[in-house]
Amino acid sequence: MAKKRDFISSIKGIWVPLIAVGIWELLVRVGFINPQVLPAPSAVLIRWWQYIIPMEAHDPATSSYFVWLFSGEFFGDMWASFHRVLIGCLIGTGLALPLGLLMGASTKVYDYFNPLVQVLRPIPPIAYIPLSILWFGLGNPPAVFLISLGAFFPVLMNTIVGVRSVDNIYIRAARNMGANPFVMFTQIILPAATPFILSGIRIGIGTGFICMIVAEMIAVNSGLGYRILEAREYFWSDKIIAGMFSIGILGLAIDMVVDRLNNYLLRWHRGLE
């Protein structure tokens, strides 16, 4: 029953984009829109396909078929971008989590760090671009720096709130059963705060993803962000759009993985109730 309903919903959902793409194609074909400004969807698809397939013919002497299959520009860019987001978010989360736990649990630590955090937090990570290039030059280091900065503050703020909003009843029950401060922290406060922490990580990855695209347009010469900027220099508007959809696919894939992880870690959670 539910399956059938899902199927019907997804069928309905196909019509709107299909019609939109149809109109788009038509407008370009009849010459209403200059293909240089907005190329036809068919042109984008063809360009996308060229972007995905390997650039050279397969040579069994130099590489296996499997490696060759993924040797196109698209996969290289996907990997470069994904790799950067992953490392940046790991660093940002890795720094924000312990600080957030300490700030949430101890008013003393909070009082020391909060003014600094409040001053730095409103500065968009993008505003650090000049400084990051000055500090790290070009290449991966400034990009990773910007991404970790983007991930840092959402994780930090949510961790602080998460720790602070642990229901007092759990603390009381654990104290009653003889929990020492270490047990209290690791077995009660940390798990009780995970819903907040995970939603912070999710927001952090979103911000990190934006920072990744921007950083790639400025500091490095690989990745999806770099590719669409490069395409603009050649007036390849079809490749720009193909690249944008590729960015969307990467974002969606990351979000789906994080969602899976969330559901697994919060399998005990009763959701919105």
Place this chain on the structure above:
Amino acid sequence: MSNVDIQIKNVHKVFQSDSGDVIALKDINLEIKDGQFVCLLGPSGCGKSTLLNAIAGFSLPSTGEIVVNGKKVTEPGPDRGMVFQEYALFPWMSVADNITFGLRIKKEDPTKIKNKLDELLKMLKLTEFANRYPKDLSGGMRQRVAIARVLALDSPIMLMDEPFGALDALTRRSLQDELLKVWSEYKKTIIFVTHSIEEAIYLADRIVVMSYRPGTVKKDIMVDMPRLRNPTSPEFNALKKELSGLVMAEQMRFEDAHMGVTTGD
């Protein structure tokens, strides 16, 4: 069976609030003997939960002292296991992990933990739910887990703060019977807070009726009807009538004090 008694000596408790100090407890003197099932009975705001929290060590008396087994209460501890009305199960732990929490943090021997777990799961009819999370359980089941969790501590004293208050009447009755079984099997001293007169008569050896602000002991009654008690028997109803008079008088004072004022209690 250990010889533990609870002495409550001249306990006063004052809460500071914006509208002045509130005397929650005044001149409380009680001696509770080992193995006794005591119900603290009274309307909202009579200080019965405050007294229970003082015994648990969550909120110490302003003056006076509470001595448990010769030792003054200064902090919460596993010798006084508490069952909360809100269950307070850890939702991220399975039923089994909740029950064994107190033993695991004491680094008890794993086989001992396993045996204790099996015993308690069986006792409280929870065996098939051992690996479920609390969110999957009904209120009655959750409260069974909470009781098992406290029993696992092997504490001689069980403190219960309106534990069945949120349950429907039928579940409540079956848990009351369950609790009486646990009590006679494990020989616990139980202090049970309730505002249900019938529940107090059904369960207790001794009923302490408390007055509304300041919370004092208004009446201290021994109940010596044999168990399981029949709520329709004449003695049961005679006692119910007597207690209703006492408790309703306090309820009136509570309502007068809150005329037109909504209370969060």
